[in-house]
Amino acid sequence: MSKPINNVVLVVDDSPESLGMLNVALNTAGYTALVALNGLQALSIAEKVEPDIVLMDAIMPELDGFETCKRFKHLFPSIPVIFMTGLTDSEDVVKGFEAGGVDYVTKPISTDEVLARIKAHLNTAKLALSAQSALDHAGKNVFCIDNNGQLAWATPHVYQLIEEIYPNQDSPWTQLESILQDWIKQGDLAPLALDNTTPVVQVMYERKQDELHLIRLAKAKIQRTAKDLQQALPITKREAEVLYWLAQAKTNWEISQILEMSPRTANKHLEQVFKKLEVDNRTAAAAIAIRILEGS
Incomplete structure (x- = not known):
C-alpha cells in the first residue's frame, strides 16, 4: 500500500539560508516541503505538484512576491499564501493582503510561529473545502420557479430526476408547472410529495430569492420499523x-x-x-x- 503524501508546503524565497532552515523545520514537523528560488520557478513547480499552502517571500528579484501571489491565486484561488517579509510598514502589509495573501510573518523567521500559522491556515482551508463540497452536494437538486410555477433555472440533476419521474412525457415540466403553481399559491409551503415516485420525492421550499422561489427536490426517508x-x-x-x-x-x-x-x-x-x-x-x-x- 502506497504511503499517503503529507501536506505539501511550497516555500518561495531567494535566500538559500532561509530555504534550508524552513525545509528542515517543515520536514521535521511532518510536512512535504517544495522549494523555489523565485516566483517563476514557484509557478512552474505548482503546476506540476499542487501545494496545500505557500510561504512566499515578499521581496525577490525580477518577479516579486506580490506579483507572484497574484498570478498564483489566479491559478489556485483556494490555496492559502502566507507572506514572509522584513517589511513591517502597514502599506506593505496591506499590499500583501490585496495580492491575495491570508497572513504574514516577519523576518527573521521564527520556525515555531511559521508552523503554527501553517497549521491554522491549513485547517481553515480544509474547512472551506468541506463547506464548498457540502454546498455543492446540497445544491444538486435545486431549482427556481416564478409565482406561476414556471421554471427559471435548474441544476442538471433536477432535469434528470424530473425525466425519471415523468418518463413518458415530452414536456414533463408542463405538468409539474401547474402543480407547483397551486402549491405556491396555497401559501403554507409544506413539503409536497410528487405522485408515482418510489421512493417518494418531495418538493421542499427553501426561500424566496428576488422574485423567484428556490426549491429543492428530496427523496423522502422511508420510516422503517x-x-x-x-x-x-x-x-x-x-x-x-x-x-x-x-x-x-x-x-x-x-x-x-x-x-x-x-x-x-x-x-x-x-x-x-x-x-x-x-x-x-x-x-x-x-x-x-x-x-x-x-x-x-
Whole structure:
C-alpha cells in the first residue's frame, strides 16, 4: 500500500539560508516541503505538484512576491499564501493582503510561529473545502420557479430526476408547472410529495430569492420499523422489537418499559439476538440494525 503524501508546503524565497532552515523545520514537523528560488520557478513547480499552502517571500528579484501571489491565486484561488517579509510598514502589509495573501510573518523567521500559522491556515482551508463540497452536494437538486410555477433555472440533476419521474412525457415540466403553481399559491409551503415516485420525492421550499422561489427536490426517508428487522434477520417478532429499540440507544430498562416486559426478559431476548447475529455486544448488534433501518 502506497504511503499517503503529507501536506505539501511550497516555500518561495531567494535566500538559500532561509530555504534550508524552513525545509528542515517543515520536514521535521511532518510536512512535504517544495522549494523555489523565485516566483517563476514557484509557478512552474505548482503546476506540476499542487501545494496545500505557500510561504512566499515578499521581496525577490525580477518577479516579486506580490506579483507572484497574484498570478498564483489566479491559478489556485483556494490555496492559502502566507507572506514572509522584513517589511513591517502597514502599506506593505496591506499590499500583501490585496495580492491575495491570508497572513504574514516577519523576518527573521521564527520556525515555531511559521508552523503554527501553517497549521491554522491549513485547517481553515480544509474547512472551506468541506463547506464548498457540502454546498455543492446540497445544491444538486435545486431549482427556481416564478409565482406561476414556471421554471427559471435548474441544476442538471433536477432535469434528470424530473425525466425519471415523468418518463413518458415530452414536456414533463408542463405538468409539474401547474402543480407547483397551486402549491405556491396555497401559501403554507409544506413539503409536497410528487405522485408515482418510489421512493417518494418531495418538493421542499427553501426561500424566496428576488422574485423567484428556490426549491429543492428530496427523496423522502422511508420510516422503517421492527418488522423490517424481522424480515431482514433470523430473529423473532419480539426479538426484532427489542433490537429496534436497542438501535434507538435505549437501555434494557427503557426497552422493558416501552415493550411492557421485565428488564430480565429484555436481556434474555438480547442474548438470543447476539447469538443469532453472531455478535458479542450491544454496539455490534445496534450497528447491524441501524444499517437496515437507515438503508434505502
